[in-house]
Amino acid sequence: MAETIFSKIIRREVPAKIVYEDELSLAFHDVSPQAPVHVLVIPKKPIVSLDAATEEDLQLLGHLQWVICQVARNLNIHETGYRVVTNCGADGGQSVYHIHYHLLGGRTLAWPPG
Numbered sequence: 001m002a003e004t005i006f007s008k009i010i011r012r013e014v015p016a017k018i019v020y021e022d023e024l025s026l027a028f029h030d031v032s033p034q035a036p037v038h039v040l041v042i043p044k045k046p047i048v049s050l051d052a053a054t055e056e057d058l059q060l061l062g063h064l065q066w067v068i069c070q071v072a073r074n075l076n077i078h079e080t081g082y083r084v085v086t087n088c089g090a091d092g093g094q095s096v097y098h099i100h101y102h103l104l105g106g107r108t109l110a111w112p113p114g
C-alpha cells in the first residue's frame with residue numbers, strides 16, 4: 001500500500017501526541033479534534049482500511065478494540081461514554097488509507113452522523 005502519514009508517525013518521523021503504544025499498535029491525539037477527546041488508534045501493520053483486513057488480522061482487530069478501551073479508561077471517558085468510528089473508503093469519509101479507529105468522547109455526540 002502507499003505510504004501514509006501514519007507510517008511516519010509510527011517511525012517517529014512526524015511528531016504526534018502519543019497516548020499509548022505496544023508492539024502491535026499506537027494511539028495518538030487527532031491533529032484536528034472533533035471532541036474534547038479525539039484519539040486515533042492504529043495498528044503498526046499498514047492495513048489500508050477495514051475492508052482490506054483479512055482473516056489473518058482477526059486477532060489484531062480484536063487487540064485494537066481492547067486498546068481503545070484502555071485508552072478510554074486512561075483518558076477518563078469510560079464512565080461518561082464514547083464513540084468508536086472507522087471510516088472506510090470514499091463514501092465512509094476515509095482520508096488516510098491506513099486503518100484507524102477514531103475514539104471520541106468528552107461530550108455528548110449527536111446521532112446519526114452527517
Ligand code: AMP
Pocket residue numbers: 005014016029030031032033040086087093094095096097
Ligand atoms: P479519516 O478521515 O477517517 O481517514 O481520519 C483521518 C484522521 O487523521 C483525521 O481526523 C485527521 O485529522 C487525522 N490526521 C491527519 N494527519 C494527522 C497527523 N499528522 N496527526 C494526527 N492526526 C492526523
